[in-house]
Amino acid sequence: MNPFTYTKATDAADALRHGAAGGARYLGGGTNLVDLMRETIEKPDALIDVTGLSADIVETGDGGLLIGAAARNTAVAEHETVRTRYPVLARALVAGASPQIRNMATVGGNLLQRTRCPYFYDADGARCNKREPGTGCDAIDGFNRGHAILGASGACAATHPSDMAVALAALDATVHLRGADGTRSVPLTEFHTLPGDHPETETVLRPGELITAVELPPLPFAAHSAYRKVRDRASYAFALASVAAAVDVEDGTVRDVRLALGGVATKPWRASRAEEALRGQPATPESFRAAARAELEAARPLRDNAFKIDLTERIIVAVLSQLTGADQ
């Protein structure tokens, strides 16, 4: 690990002051950043520990929920409002990582975790445009069973690994940011960027900018929501494919729906085309399948990951059928 200085920020202004220096990085639970530093993939000169900043989870005036960026994943998953009004978020959180890691990991850090693409991690043996911009990508023509079928470019097909962010994408969450120029809010679905020609850039964060909170707007039918994750083992593994869904059905017709995908895309993937295809349709497995296909038309498989197209379609149909009782 390269040498660095460590500072525990007392408040957001203090964090920004220290974080403005080039080479400084904000530190949450450290579950990903410390590992990457040990691999010398991340080499910050200074760590600004922001776990002492707001970890509060409070209801907003309009009936939504404001989650401080320093809230631990466990704290969010066990929060009564999350469990009862946004179950998709609680389910996504407990589907991710292990209990020890969920006790450490923060909401802000979860959004900024890096891909687990094995070529990204193989600093000594593989080319990676995300790790070393412009050097090439050994995954595109390599072993890419775990890689993205949506949102990839010729430069990068690494998936975004978060489960939590998939639920947040479905819930229309916004990310609250604070920088030298003041505060701003960005929709979660616009927070992460597609790789394009610059996979080393992963978010719209400006240099030194800090995530202070994530806000969930009120969404009454989110009380009826679910997260399903398919992985290579029963627990403690990243998703091959996952689906976050909330659906509002009246008299057998889909009045509204929220759908997002994980494990199959280069960023938390809001399935807007599927949602559009489904609104106003009968709540049947046939409609769900047609909606899934509308989204997955854009899928571009690599050598080893074409199975994710069928798998994702089946998960979408299964989750929506479960939520609407269409599987009965």
Added chain:
Amino acid sequence: MSVIVNGSPRELPDDPRVSLLDFLRERLGLPGTKKGCDQGACGACTVLLDGERVLSCLTLAVQADGRDVTTIEGLGTPGDQHPLQKAFIAHDGFQCGYCTPGQICSAVGLAAEAGRGVPSHVTGDLTSEDIALTREEIRERMSGNLCRCGAHNGIVDAITETYASAEATA
């Protein structure tokens, strides 16, 4: 900067690169906490930080400033074993023993989490505060602790005997 380890105050290292794991083992002479993968995949380094189970390999020692760390040495001694340590022996919850301190610290954290209603991936009703520690719940909640000897059945038995109510084991 200082930390309380098993009830005693200790000075933290000047170099922030030192992990909590290396600090415990190499600077404090507490080798009970084990280094398995050193990258957060195996759970052998699990300790309790302010009562919550965490991975000491991915925690910088300086992050524990002002906090309370409990290792296996703080849970029980050969002459005064923790109930879980007795149960692990009774149920053959180990073979080589390397993962055992992490398993036991993790299970202590598990009991606290389940006791306050933290849901898991296999919890059926998210709105219930009352978690029944079934074998399925224990297996899921211990999935961050690997045992390469394959003693998982004995481990689940030991945790069940120590923490599960009669209702959950029926």
